[in-house]
Amino acid sequence: MNRPWISKRKFFLKFISMLVVSTFLFTGVSVIAGNNNTNDNQHSLNMGTDALNIQNLKDNNSDIGFVKDTLVLTNDSLIGGNFNSTKNGNGPLCETFDPLNGYIYVTSCCSNLVSAINVSTGKVAKVIAVGNRPTGIAYDPENGLIYVIDSNSCNMSVINGTTSKLEGNITLDVRPxxxxxDPSNGHIYVASSSNIIDINATDSRIVETINLNSDPGGIIFDPLNCYVYISNYARSDVLVINGKTGKYIGKIITCIESSGIGLNPLDGYLYVANSHTGTVTLINGTTDRVVTYIHVGSGPRGVIFDPFTKSIYVTNFDSYSVSVINSTTNSVTKSIAIGSQPYGEVIDPLNGFLYITNKYSCNVTVINPENCKLIQSIKVASLAFCEVYDPSNGYIYTLSYLSNSITVINSLNNTVIKNIKVPENPCAESFNPADGYIWITGYFHKYITMVNGACNVVKCNRLDQSPNPNRMPLFSPGKTVFDPASGNVYGIFHPCIMVLNGISGKFLNFIQMPLSPSYVLYDSSNENIYVGGLYSGKISIINGKTDEIINNINTGVPSNQAVYDPDNGNIYETSSRTNEVVVINGTTNNVISNLTVGDNPTGIAFDPLNGYIYVANSGSDSISAINTRTERAIGNIKVGKVPNDILYARSDGDLYVTNCKSGTISIISTGAVVSKDYRITFTISHLPPGQSWGVTFNGENQSSEKNCISFITSNGSYSYKIGTVLGYVAVPSSGSVIIMGKDISIHTKYESFLGSSEFLVILIVAVVGGLLLFIFVRKRNR
Structure with missing residues (x-):
């Protein structure tokens, strides 16, 4: 019996089923693709300031530890988690004043930044990234532009004084x-080691290059005669250039190496700072003859004339002072004590204040010339270099050779309790358990300074017994070590190892080394001293009883620092050249393995609690952890900028990392984490009341019919995923979050899938696809 309606019904059912299947396939793929997008949202805690940059607390391998606190040395504040200072410039050098906006522009040679200081508020208003190692800076009143010479990138950066933004660069092809x-002709004069470059400020075109074969220390324009004067450091003279013609006229013999140069525009007299003799050469600008020499402080650098007081101010780099010279009598009337290594200076013509950059204490000091008093210090950076731990009191002594000081940190509460001034560029320190003193060596001068547990400098011995008076201690961390068996101290005194009595600090012996040493290390298992080779790729072994070299180990790579593991008797040596840690068997003195770590590894420490070796990678801003049982690098911890030294503190079992460029100390917890718990709350909107939804956070699942779900957890980095709801799409559907000492919340919006434009497109595609699929199946059945 023929029933056509049954055939039509089968046809309709087949078509509907095909359409449903194709719709499900297309919509299901879309929903799955949308929910598996793990990169569509990442949350981080906003601390309310753009000066701090937040990074992950933990590496993927949480067993190695994480940064629990950061000690900021600029204001001695302790901040939870890992923070990097991005607004502070390092190594402030020179400055200029823009009268149109009232800003002081300061070059920071170590961080490649120019800081714009608002003189009305006394705060850094803006930071401008320029070329490599900015040094000199000048303001052009004709066009309102600021010109910064970038000594390492061989160009000149141009900053718009109105917007305080970088406008462009002028290529110089020499190191300025x-x-x-020169405001009279609109030209800029840039001095290099061999010539003077004349640049037209209107079109930024190099007009002429004048070859001089000099080593300029300073340059200044004289509006009275339109001459340009360049102090010549290498040849002990002052070069004279005609500012109108750009031609070399001649030179004024000073007989002393000169650095900075200043001008009194009222009488045309030049003041040239002589850094080696502590004097200022007075030159008559009319006759170009030397009038007299004025004695100032030690290491004078900058010279500037104050039109308000008619005085000359000279920054004394080595004696931390500013000398005030009466321009009428040309005699020093006052000396003002100031920060570490004052260098550049500028006068604000609006308020008459004198602003002085302190190169290595990383701040700008403001002086009122009327009473010669310090009225403000504007911080721009702080540099920490290396550190040592005193087990008797739990103190950590952090050394900064740039600011000639030691910051004393109580490791029990991680607070700064004292800052100790030490002399003449300290470069390394070591704890002597025999007398409980901290021993500090100097870089440019031969001495040993001793600091007792009460944080007082108790002794400073000069080391004048050197066979070569020109030898200086090598600038590299890890330069002194104490031998408890002999009671002696071994330190690098390039290119030798110097032996001192551990009690009196008196000189005992010099041990001549084959090549430049980089570190000294004591091996308690054999009572030998290990000396690394900075360039040689060898380790020399010294017998601690005879002070004789008994063996040499060929590692094949240059070294930086090393640490001894008493558990396995191995020595671990960092090599920044190869980005490796060389492992040496302390018994056989053979190289066991070469472990690849981060970029430019320098500092290294051993943690006896977990048996790991931790390596500071100054090039990748991280700490690598090495498992000494498997001799493998197992993970990295992000820290501050340019970590160069790392120390283990037995009082709390934490690691302390000095971050040279960010001016901070990262405190890493490697043991059991005892921290406060925080709440992370997920909220939703646009779901019907009573509709169930869920969240997967750090592997834990929760669901609810309410509009919020909460989890309790500690500081760390976590991932999450929002559950799917039929007919809706979660935005965001997944992501990661960093919890750092604060409760946070994440909001998700469920968008109706049926009412979206995406659904309409998918529906049309599904209908067409279902129709095509039905036709294909029907043809096959025939």
Whole structure:
């Protein structure tokens, strides 16, 4: 019996089923693709300031530890988690004043930044990234531009004074040393080691290059005669250039190496700072003859004339002072004590204040010339270099050779309790358990300073017994070590190892080394001293009883620092050249393995609690952890900028990392984490009341019919995923979050899938696809 309606019904059912299947396939793929997008949202805690940059607390391998606190040395504040200072410039050098906006522009040679200081508020208003190692800076009143010479990138950065933004660069093809502006002709004069470059400020075109074969220390323009004067450091003279013609006229013999140069525009007299003799050469600008020499402080650098007080101010780099010279009598009337290594200076013509950059204490000091008093210090950075731990009191002594000081940190509460001034560029320190003193060596001068547990400098011995008076201690961490068996101290005194009595600090012996040493290390298992080779790729072994070299180990790579593991008797040596840690068997003195770590590894420490070796990678801003049982690098911990030294503190079992460029100390917890718990709350919107939804956070699942779900957890980095709801799409559907000492919340919006434009497109595609699929199946059945 023929029933056509049954055939039509089968046809309709087949078509509907095909359409449903194709719709499900297309919509299901879309929903799954949307929910598996793990990169569509990442949350981080906003601390309310753009000066701090937050990074992950933990590496993927949480067993190695994480940064629990960061000690900021600029204000001695302790901040939870890992923080990097991004607004502070390092190594402030020179400055200029823009009268149109009232800003002081300060170059920071170590961080490649120019800080714009608002003189009305006394705070850094803006930071401008320029070229490599900015040094000299000058303001052009004709066009309102600021010109910065970038000594390492061989160009000049141009900053718009109105917007305080970088406008462009002028290629110089030489390494510039000094800069000045001639407002009479609109030209800029840049001095390099061999010539003077004349640049037209209107079109930024190099007009002429004058070959001088000099080493300029300073440059200045004289509006009275339109001459440009360049102090010549290498040849002990002052070069004279005609500012109108750009031609070399001649030179003024000073007989002393000169650095900075200043001008009294009222009488045309030049003041040239002589850094080696502690004097200022007075030159008559009319006759170009030396009038007299004025004695100032030690290591004078910058010279500037104050039109308000008619005085000359000279920054004394080595004696931390500013000398005030009466321009009428040309005699020093006052000396003002100031920060570490004052260098550049500028006068604010609006308020008459004197602003002085302190190169290595990383701040700008403001002086009122009327009473010669310090009225403010504007911080721009702080540099920490290396550190040592005193087990008797639990103190950590952090050394900064740039600011000639030691910051004392109580490791029990991680607070700064004292800052100790030490002399003449300290470069390394070591704890002597025999007398409980901290021993500090100097870089440019031969001495040993001793600091007792009460944080007082108790002794400073000069080391004048050197066979070569020109030898200086090598600038590299890890330069002194104490031998408890002999009671002696071994330190690098390039290119030798110097032996001192551990009690009296008196000189005992010199041990001549084959090549430049990089570190000294004591091996308690054999009572030998290990000395690394900075360039040689060898380790020399010294017998601690006879002070004789008994063996040499060929590692094949240059070294930086090393640490001894008493558990396995191995020595671990960092090599920044190869980004490796060399493992040496302390018994056989053979190289066991070469472990690849981060970029430019320097500092290294051993943690006896977990048996791991931790390596500071100054090039990748991280700490690598090495498992000494498997001799493998197992993970990294992100820290501050340029970590260069790392220390283990037995009082709390934490690691302390000095971050040279960010001016901070990262405190890493490697043991059991005892921290406060925080709440992370997920909220939703646009779901019907009573509709169930869920969240997967750190592997834990929760669901609810309410509009919020909460989890309790500690500081760390976590991932999450929002559950799917039929007919809706979660935005965001997944992501990661960093919890750092604060409760946070994440909001998700469920968008109706049926009402979206995506659904309409998918529906049309599904209908067409279902129709095509039905036709294909029907043809096959025939």
């Amino acid at each position: 040393n000094a800069i000045t502006v």
